[in-house]
Amino acid sequence: MISRQKNDVYAALTKNEIPGTYHWILYFVLTPKSGWKMHATNDGDARTWRYERKTWNGPDSLLTVTFTKIGHVDNDFDVEMLEEYVKDIPMSLPEVDIEKERRFTCRVWFKEAIRCLHHAELFVNCPDVDALEREGSSRGLQRWSSDSLGA
Known part of the structure; x- marks a missing residue:
């Protein structure tokens, strides 16, 4: 079992209805079993995306596919410090992704x-977001495959 430490930051993926697709989440650890889930959500309506932060017992969720540690917030700070960098991200395609998405x-x-957290140089060191995406998708696919085989 992975030991999650207070103020660690994780990339978390959860299952969607369609095999091989995931919900992508930033996860901020409060305790080994709970933390803050920060993500874009649409509550089932793809036209109305919004940012949301809420407590989540992600490590124990049956929908959880994978957790990848991507950073840490200094213990002098809390989730609000991290949230300042992500809460106002526009719910639209960023310039860098227009050709890809x-x-x-x-x-x-x-x-x-x-990208925002890496650019801030405080919490996350991830110069290649596409590599992180590939890693998350690959881990997720491995998990989907093992789940479907009953492993």
């Missing part, structure tokens, strides 16, 4: 959040 999704928001 067909539409805005939680994954697009997640990648832009990682």
Whole structure:
């Protein structure tokens, strides 16, 4: 079992209805079993995306596919410090993704959040967001495959 430490930052993926697709989340650890979920959500309506932060017991969720540690917030700070960098990200395709993405999704928001946090040089060191996306998708696919085989 992975030991999650207070103020660690994770990339978390949860299952969607369609196998091989995921919901992409920033996860800020409060305790080994709970933390803050920060993500773009649309509550089922793809036209009305919004930012949301709420408590989440992600490590124990049956929908959780993978957690990848991507950073840490200094113990002198809390989730609000991290949130300042991501809460106002526009719910639209960023310039850098226009040629790569067909539409805005939680994954697009997640990648832009990682870019913002990396650029701040305080919490996350991830110069290649696309590599992180590939890693998350690969881990997720492995998990989907093992789940479907009953492993």
